[in-house]
Amino acid sequence: MTQREVFVTQQPLVTPECLSRAATQVAPDLLGCTLVRQFADGSQVRGVIVETEAYEPGDPACHAYRRKTNRNAVMFGPAGKTYVYLIYGVYHCLNVVTDLAGIPSAVLIRALELSPAPTLRDREKPHRVAAGPGKLCRALQIDLSHTNLWLQPGQPLWLEQRSPTLETEIATNSNSVIQTTRIGLTQGVDLPWRWYLADSQAVSRR
């Protein structure tokens, strides 16, 4: 019997320490990292993060801008947890909580390049299936039950660092990352707190 060994090169995890910095620092650093979704049966769907936005204290667009509520409470806690909310009663959005406890902030994951590309009977182009915060949550079956969870193996979601190849590319080529203003906001529209990988076809919008 011929059997081939399959070597899974798993990158180091993105740890709470790494995430315990300003959201505006973490957001660009998450580009190229992999979001892993593991289901109850052990199966996984992975996606490389290609677009992010930062939300910080003093930012009128931040859900924690006014006060601490039941919904945004997790943003006031330590870095490394999920913050999922429902938008327009239709879509869910996934955030990674950042910075020190007491500094409510988070990074919105806006788009993923799924691997392998989904083979759905979908009218959508495969590389666009997770091209948007609502779409990626739909693709990875993320809902309100996934808020306030630690991002670590054993949980439904966790983060892995960039591959050495991508790390080199991003570190070497200053044109590989684009920084612009955020999308869909009614407040804080001028803050340049959105980042995306220039080469990605999964970016929600340019």
Add this chain to the structure above:
DNA sequence: CTTCCGATTGAA
């Protein structure tokens, strides 16, 4: 309690 609204998406 009532009213209003949104860090979206895709169809018209």
Add this chain to the structure above:
DNA sequence: TCAATCGGAAGG
């Protein structure tokens, strides 16, 4: 340009 659809936040 605009509706869908609902949890949460604000106001009375």
